[in-house]
Amino acid sequence: MxxxxxxxxxxxxxxxxxxxxxxxxxxxxxxxxxxxxxxxxxxxxxxxxxxxxxxxxxxxxxxxxTSKEHDSFAASTQFITHTTGRMLAGLNLTSTPIDTKGYESLLGVIDTTIS
Amino acid sequence: MxxxxxxxxxxxxxxxxxxxxxxxxxxxxxxxxxxxxxxxxxxxxxxxxxxxxxxxxxxxxxxxxTSKEHDSFAASTQFITHTTGRMLAGLNLTSTPIDTKGYESLLGVIDTTIS
Structure with a gap:
């Protein structure tokens, strides 16, 4: 720019x-x-x-x-988050009456990446 | 039993x-x-x-x-959570100053599954 x-x-x-x-x-x-x-x-x-x-x-x-720092952090966190979230979204996972904290986090990754 | x-x-x-x-x-x-x-x-x-x-x-x-219901729910939630968490653990991901909620959730999946 x-x-x-x-x-x-x-x-x-x-x-x-x-x-x-x-x-x-x-x-x-x-x-x-x-x-x-x-x-x-x-x-x-x-x-x-x-x-x-x-x-x-x-x-x-x-x-x-700096934009350079931002890009470095973003590349190391956003690619893996969105790749994981969109792959998992294909499984159509849903809440159950016995969700663990780990599974809730997994659903959280999906919710925040497919919006 | x-x-x-x-x-x-x-x-x-x-x-x-x-x-x-x-x-x-x-x-x-x-x-x-x-x-x-x-x-x-x-x-x-x-x-x-x-x-x-x-x-x-x-x-x-x-x-x-019932155990049968439990097993059905657990199979549909725990396998994918632990598989995802343990695979991601191999990437040695860490927090950054600009973590998104999605990335925090991703770290949450790892934290709860490798303990």
Whole structure:
């Protein structure tokens, strides 16, 4: 982006680490990753700050982090989670009256990845 | 068991649906499955009742159920949970600063199955 975009374009990279299932009740304590790559002037810095503030006010866990770090963590956690969740979704697993905590977690992986 | 054991032997089948990891803090609301198959007399019925009461007092979720039903539910939930957990354990996954709920669930499957 730094090469492709004109120097006049500000760059703020963000990734809320949640979706419609995991964040449906609240965003409290859910990680919001952001990387203020470049901001041209003070006026625009205020726009950036205001945008970031939206997530702070929702009580997200604010995680300033370079995109490179984010990509490294995300690659090591999201690929395996979504691959596992989508494979398991094909088995049409359902709750029973005697679910263990482990099985509940397994259903949780499916619920959060197929939404 | 009904064929192998002498008629004088009482049979009470139980399965606490938790282990050292999932039940380490409390047994509250964790399923305790039991099947009073046969009890010879009232005196022994009291022994059975007292044993079952231990789990009730720990606030387990008490689930009276035939062994056949239990085996059907357990086969459909425990095989896939333990297979998944033990396979994932081989990847040596760890927490990161940006874990999603799905990834936390994935780690939960591992934690509860390798203990």
């Amino acid at each position: 730094m090469e492709m975009l004109p120097p006049s374009a500000d760059i703020l990279c963000t990734h809320p680490m949640f979706g419609p299932e995991s964040g449906k009740h609240s965003w409290k304590d859910l990680p919001f990753v952001y990387d203020v790559v470049r901001v041209c002037n003070e006026e625009r810095q205020k726009v950036v700050d205001d945008f970031v503030l939206i997530w702070e006010l929702e009580q997200c866990s604010m995680v300033p982090m | 009904m064929e192998m054991l002498p008629p004088s032997a009482d049979i009470l089948c139980t399965h606490p649906m938790f282990g050292p990891e999932s039940g380490k803090h409390s047994w509250k609301d964790l399923p305790f499955v039991y099947d009073v198959v046969r009890v010879c007399n009232e005196e022994r019925q009291k022994v059975v009742d007292d044993f079952v009461l231990i789990w009730e007092l720990e606030q387990c979720s008490m689930v009276p159920m």
